[in-house]
Structure formats: structure tokens, C-alpha cells
Amino acid sequence: xxxxxxxRLARHLADRGWSQSDLARAASKFLPKGEEFRRDxxxxxxxxxxLPRQKQLVAIAKALNVAPGDLLPGAGTSGRExxxxxxxxxxxxxxxxxxxxxxxxxxxxxxxxxxxxLDDSK
Numbered sequence: 001x002x003x004x005x006x007x008r009l010a011r012h013l014a015d016r017g018w019s020q021s022d023l024a025r026a027a028s029k030f031l032p033k034g035e036e037f038r039r040d041x042x043x044x045x046x047x048x049x050x051l052p053r054q055k056q057l058v059a060i061a062k063a064l065n066v067a068p069g070d071l072l073p074g075a076g077t078s079g080r081e082x083x084x085x086x087x088x089x090x091x092x093x094x095x096x097x098x099x100x101x102x103x104x105x106x107x108x109x110x111x112x113x114x115x116x117x118l119d120d121s122k
Contacts, residue, residue, distance in 0.1 A: 002051055004073055005071060005073075009042075026064075027042075027059040028059070041056070057072060
């Protein structure tokens, strides 16, 4: 999904002749007061390292004048759908094993509990 998002985002940037900085400035206008995008944020998305959270996705989509679903498959078109901050998929050829990815803010106690569980899973 990150690769697909990066490809679609890059295509929209190229179509407009925008740099990462141009998009960061334009998308910042659609974030709550006091929040902003930096070029580095856009670079992370284009580098397939992360996906934007819901409000960032909506801001990028508005800046590009497209629907969120045009950028991120499955995000829908209303901008109200919630992106899951975690995912799990099976490991090919390894029954009973899974890849887990989590990208969310949690209380420190929960983070430590998850890490504790992961340390026991080896």
C-alpha cells in the first residue's frame, strides 16, 4: 500500500510540476492551525517508509484537488474514512507467522506491554 501511495503521489506531483516543498506548503494550509507539513514529511511518503494519517491524507488530497481514494487505495472519496494505524499479514511460506506493523501513538505502558509480548514471541 505504501508503494502504491508513493507512486500515485509522485504522479500527481509530476503532473503539476510541484516539488515536495511545494506540496508541503500547499497541504499545510489544510491542517489545523499550528500544524504544518515539512518537505521531509512528503519525502517519507515518497520513500515508501510510511503512510500519512487521516488528517494528513485529507490535507494532501485537498492541496492536489483530488479525492483521498485517488491517492490511497481503499481510503474512499469522502475523506472521512479512518486509516488503520496498524496492519498484519501472513509471512509467505511460514504458517503461523505474521508481519505486524504499528504506527500509532499510545501510552508508554501499552507500548512497553506490546514490546514485552514481542520479546516473548521469538
